[in-house]
Amino acid sequence: MLALPLSWPLEGRRVVLIGTGDWLARKLTLLRRTPARLSVFTPDDEAEYEGITPERRWPTVEELSDASFVIVAFEDRVLAERGTELVRAAHRPLNVVDNPDLGDFHIPAIIDRGPLSIGVATGGTAPVLARETRRRIEAAIPPSETQLADFALRLSPHLRALLPNVDERRRFWEGVLDSEAASLARQGRIDEALEIALAHAREPGPRRGVVHLVGAGPGDPELLTLKALRLLSEADVIVYDRLVGDSIMDLARRDAERFYVGKARSNHSVPQDQIHALLVEQARLGKRVVRLKGGDPFVFGRGGEEVEALKAAGIEVHITPGITAALGCAASTAVPLTHRDHAQSVSFITGHAKDGDFEHNPLALDWQRLAAQNHTLVVYMGIHTAQTISDKLTEHGRAPDTPVLVVENGTRPDESRTLTCLSELPQTLRSLPPKGPALLIIGEVAALYQTTHTHRAVADLMRIA
Structure with a gap:
């Protein structure tokens, strides 16, 4: 973590902005959504700013002395440095737009849901990445969370009086945010939601696990x-x-x-x-x-x-x-578990019996059905019983050269894949024993791994060339 995200209260506080043009306008748009008292200075700038009448000059050091913080917003680096010197003389916290090396703090990309706000920061190193991440998070947070945040804001002071214990309040919040009251708040029926929540806070009853x-x-x-x-x-x-x-x-x-x-x-x-x-x-x-x-x-x-x-x-x-692991490994290796040309059905089995004796009592599985052609068999926990699995399948008609893909640590950064065949599976696992959890994909579809893997390798070589 390059920087510590903080929340800066602005109720009744003064914020000073010094800058010109669009750079200043963008920060004004953001800060006008807060309760801060704004003072704007814009030297040598004839631009108009909606709802704001700026002082068309540089501020004095004394005029910065009571600022909660100051934002300097110039496209010109020389002007930004001049503004920085002025603020430094006033000893106030400073943000310099697009020049993080000059300032004290960065303003994150912000998701605004009324009282609920979420900041996404990269320590000033990649603001475009922060904005793109904000966009993805914003898409996952419905606008109704604004009403829920308003509900929480109005409920909070009542709860402090009714539930003075911090742990009690935390448990109450965990319950109320997944309750009928929260549902009403999201619909904008905040007064009704407050009535229900406060009634529950006054007579909470025993907490059920x-x-x-x-x-x-x-x-x-x-x-x-x-x-x-x-x-x-x-x-x-x-x-x-x-x-x-x-x-x-x-x-x-x-x-x-x-x-x-x-x-x-x-x-x-x-x-x-x-x-x-x-x-x-x-x-x-x-x-x-x-x-x-x-x-x-x-x-x-x-x-x-x-x-x-x-x-x-x-x-x-x-x-x-x-x-489940079968679906994750199939996606990670680009091996479909069903395919119109190769497999019209799929079965999941475990290679581990409840009593631990799979070799002598392999769960009375229907090996005749599991050994069918054009059928994918996925085996969980089958590494130590691979010999039995191989023997049973070939005994019931599965071809010894049936492809088998062994996927170890599927979907993780250290994932590994080994393509073998049914008759060679036990020896393959003995020579290269998996150290992490592994899955067996048995059937014609497993051969598609070799095809897709080859295509990827060729594509990589073409990109390099």
Whole structure:
């Protein structure tokens, strides 16, 4: 972080602007949306500024002495330096438009939603990038958030009187922003929203805990759903597994309590029944719990077992799906799981049995169906049982030269891919054992990886040439 984003209160404060032309006009447009008292000086400039009558001269040092801060906005670097010297003599905080080396602070690209404002800054190094990032964020924040921010502004002083404890207020805000009151506020019915919210604040009742089973996706944090991101920012407690990387945990609420319950083959750091007990215990304490699982909770994530345990304990539980590893790896490698010419169906299986003895009791899978031609088979957790998988498929009619793509750490920066065939799969994995989570894509579509990979390589060479 090159600079620290700050919020500068302007109610009743004086801001001085010194500049000319469009550079000055743009800053005036921004600051006129604030409650600041504006003083404008524009030496040797005949331009008119809507709603503002500027002093057509340089200010004196004394005229800057009570300014909260000063903005110098000249296209001419020499004039900008002269303005800088003047402000330095007055010892006031300074922003110099498009000359960050001369000033004390930068003004970020701003998303304005009434009392809610969001600044996007790059430390003054890339303002165009900041504006483009602002545009993307702005598209994701509906205009109705302005009404919600007005509601929050009007509610806040009442809450300070009703709920003097900071933690109580925080918990109340977390609940009210996802409630009927917030829905009414977004519709502009703020008086009704305030009535409901204040009634709840006066008689809050016991706080009920809740558990959210949330899919973290295959690894790339940009593949998180918007809902997953919101729940991570609201969680009191996060219970996460081995497949959830640091880049995703960095997006979670900073002060949330975190429990690592990762599992690896033959190494369950926390047994499943203890995970159930932990989720129930934390929810009964009235906490908002996020059970964060790699991929999707309901695709080989034992989410079904956890839902059953939570419902049996009377705990409210909600599911937020994630992009499962099969879909993430298919997209990352440009290998379609279905294709009109190569595969008209797809199956997902796990290579790990509940009792850990997949080799001798491989879940009574329908190997005849799984071995069908023009059918894609995706195997989760199949690295250590690849010999059994290869034997069973070839035994039931799958060709030994059927392509297999092994994708390790799919969608992550350290993703690796190995293309082999069904008969050579066990030896390939023994010679190049994956160190991270890996997925097997078995079927005719896997050969498309070689085609797309070759096309990409040729395209890269052409760009270099």
